[in-house]
Amino acid sequence: MTGAASRLVGAAEKLLGAELPLQIRAWDGSQAGPEGAPVLVVRNRRALRRLLFKPGELGLGRAWVSGDLGLEGDLYTALGAISGLIWERDEAENGGVLSALRDPEVRAAIGELLKLAGPPLPPPRPPEEVRRPRHLHTRRSDKRAISHHYDVGNDFYELVLGPSMVYSCAYWSESSTLETAQRDKLELVCAKLGLQEGQRLLDVGCGWGSMALHAAREHGVRVVGVTLSEEQATYARKRVAEAGLTDRVEIRVQDYRDVSDGPYDAISSIGMAEHVGAESYLEYARDLYALLRPGGKLLNHQIGRRPREDESEYQLDGFIDAYVFPDGELAPVGTTVTQLERAGFEVRDVEALREHYALTLRRWVANLEADWDRAAGLAGAGRARVWRLYMAASALAFESNTIGVNQVLAVRTPDEGTSGLPLRPRTWHG
Template sequence: MAEAAAAVLARFSEQVLGLPLPVGIRLWDGSTAGPEDGPAFVLRDPDALRRLLWRPGELGLARAWVAGDLEVDGDLYELLKRISTLLWERDEPGSRTAALRRALSVLTTPASLRTVRRTLGLAGIGLPPAPPAEEVVRRRGPAHSLRRDKAAISHHYDVGNDFYALVLGPSLVYSCAYWQSDPSSGSGDTLERAQEAKLDLVCRKLALREGQRLLDVGCGWGSLAMHAAERYGVRVVGVTISDEQAALARERVAAAGLEHRVEIRVQDYRQIDDSPFDAISSIGMAEHVGGKRYRAYADILHQLLKPGGRLLNHQIARRPVRDEGKYRMDPFIDRYVFPDGELAPVGSTVSLLEEAGFEVRDVESLREHYALTLREWVANLEAHWDEAVELTSPGRARVWRLYMAASAVGFENNAMGVNQVLAVRTGDDGRSGMPLRRDFRGASPSVPA
């Protein structure tokens, strides 16, 4: 059975996808397909094959991985790079059935064909395996309503603060760091130093000064709010709709003795009613807003700012596509990682901010920085694997390892980018308050507590 299945996979790739298998395939009884050197998929049982053939492409592979039916032998990053061109999704049952029929045509005997069909649950016999428990099963209400957004955020962020501390390290910053050099080169740059450099870069771009009021939208565990208050002397309102994030952020603020300068709220950005603010930071939050609501998001932030106030919008972007309306996350990310998340090209983001009344003054790409950051997070997860599994579940830990490694490859391949967009709400007289020349490299001030 397994030998026949290996032949099906090879045939599927060559005849349906038009390419030879780029990685090795090893099945549960020792049968193999594809190249013998380099990384390989290890299918531990027939369920792995059923998942791959019922949903060929990213979602089927992810389900097999998360369920533990599929492992990787060799370099995970190299394997993901090799298969990136083969991942595809087709929702039309007819197309999938035709693809399977052509793949199964490699089998020459009726008996072997019946065996494979019976095992895979084809031709009306059986059903595809149930998705792993970590998958989002049901979504209620309109996309990006207050209720549905809170549920989506909870799915991703309320999985345990201790788990995130293992992955992110002491900085507890869940967005790309700002590196001086590649940490693998032995330069001495560490994740914690690079994250502190990113926090300070944000504060310098916003030109924060003592006594100002900063709104941090999507404040996470409070790292930027604390950095801005402690180093720049500003008063900060940090908002998140994750209950677990807010609880730990408040504990960290109290431990640092910053309660008089930092307020952490469980609040949606659409519910803020105590403007104006001198500056707004939105770091890794706008991906959750949704394309249809992005202009409203930009309008709200513009209204919350004082004239002359600055916005720093730090956001992941995807490459432009032919259909400008299709910016949903890939199937695996949408169902297991960031439900309802959407990525848009940086040009679309800049245009919508401008339409809302902002003047965009600077755009900086940090694409390579995010690839380095993700590799560090994966290394942290792998180094504390048993503890991470105990804190969450084997499936959840596998989700995070796959999504972070695949995202690192995406940034390295320029399939995705991440950009800091600095914008200003100009005054009625058109003045921006911006210097004639941009220079964000200056040292941060030291403000006494």
């Protein structure tokens, strides 16, 4: 009798209309597929039931997070091989799903997979998956979403991020380590904001306090850092106390919409604006504008996506929305600039750092893989699998220009029109 792996490969290739770029090892020990390719390990029939109930990336994600699917070989190679068949596949290419189902070979392939999967359908969702109404962006829903992503455990994030505890794109040179690249990113932000001793800085989405600490220690500013994560705030306050900077740095658990003690000389928002949401973005920009003194500067560091012909059809990646960033939304950089300008800002500089984020993510994945057993023990095996897949796939997305990351420097220019910037402001690049 033919092994399950050969039957799986045959059915998958009929459905995809292309040769499967991976080997498959099935639960019965059989293996099939192109030699030398990474091996997708289908550990049980439940993995098929997950894929049949939710075809595409969400079904794959559920099978991966639950451990029903595994991989032997390089994760980046495997993700790159299947990206064109799963994530980049245009449904209309073959006349859509209904047209495909009229094909006898496609129907036969689905029937074969149903036989292999067996009853019952569907399996329960992994506990790591978020189940809630989408894109509410109320104070309560935003706090829940932030808690889901960031309150995984500070020890887990220390393992992945390293001593810098910076969870955003680093700024690399050929001789950088992850630590020096993150320090250089923080200094780049400070230089763009032109921070000077005695000024007030608001750090929106302050994370574990790295930006607040760097700005206070290296530039003598007074910093208020706000986060919605209780775990982050506790960790950041401890770091501030240990650095002897409690007189200059205050860490609050507070929504940016509730900050009312302006004006500030500068605002940094690093990797936070992706959580704001399209419908709330103009409010976000106006709130930050109102918190700045005339002449004050905003440095908005934000992941962006490529624009689409029909923006109304855009939806966040299903896996990321369900497992990583609930309610997160990405916008093209042009949309971000427009919203900042509508709020009253004068946009003075935009810098793309796409390749820098790919390098950063690969280092984080390496940290996770190097201490996998401890990571799984700290956060749970399912959560560790979520982060490994999410970070590796994101690295490939940055490398392929599917998504990018941009630093936008904007000024609350006074009525008389004096921005306060030098004629050649890019002195931060040396």
